[in-house]
Amino acid sequence: MGTEIDPRNAIFGGTVNEQAFDGMLKLGYRNGHFEANAFYEIFPVIDYKSYGMNLNIVTRPEKIMVPVAGFQISMIQRPWHLYPSLAINAKLEYHFNRWSRFFIYLRGESKLRSDWNDKIVHSGYFGVAYKLTNNK
Template sequence: MKKMFFLVLMCVPLHAFSQSWLTKEEDYFFVSTGVDIRNAIFGGTVNDAAFDGTYSIGYRNAGFSILAYYENFSAIRYESAGLNPGYVFRPGKILVPVADISLSFIRRPWKVFPSLALNTRIEFHFSKFFIYLRGESRWRTDYDFFQVSVYGGISYKFGFPD
């Protein structure tokens, strides 16, 4: 009986996310590019001002979001890649807050390190794209400290019915 209850409990949310009542604003893929604003203007904890770019692809389905990203910061020989599952607070609206967790790896020339970050994002949506501002609190396991960064970028939506 407990197994049956657990199975039903797990399947109900999956079924709810797959319903046809989703509108094009709530169900789409997206590609994004962005820059670490703090690093570009002020520099960081271990560097002078320099370009730190991010590239990602993701999927949204109502309140659920997932994205895969790659970050390249060649000035300090830093790369990061990971998956960010998250929650969309106001799907289908013009101003959309999102929170996610980043499960990732940091690659340095001497080693690869696991990493974890908490992200909050505010997005301003247009019909086929959105712009975003993202705050990130990352545990930098390559240097063993917390790093706060602010990113800005643009995303293009695709893959939803017209």
């Protein structure tokens, strides 16, 4: 389980907004080289919410630096309407040691925004996560 923020939006603002909170909650499952997680994102300043699922391939799961890549299927909720969306993701996790339950990561996302006439939006996130079990 974990949480993410978009540091660019928090510090500088985005292309359509001033400085604002854009955060995400995640709950997932990992087994060896496969990861699946569900998420809920909220970005109140632009009245944006999204929720969905990421399906990822984990390379080097037993190491301290762990690359992960995959795709996302989601729904974007705007006032009075839902929009389907797809994205590709890549993240790099840093596990403090092999036995630590906490880890941090950076994640990049390229998302097809069907709420904006199919524009592709690139975002970056910083995350903190906690492993409920201490498997690699």
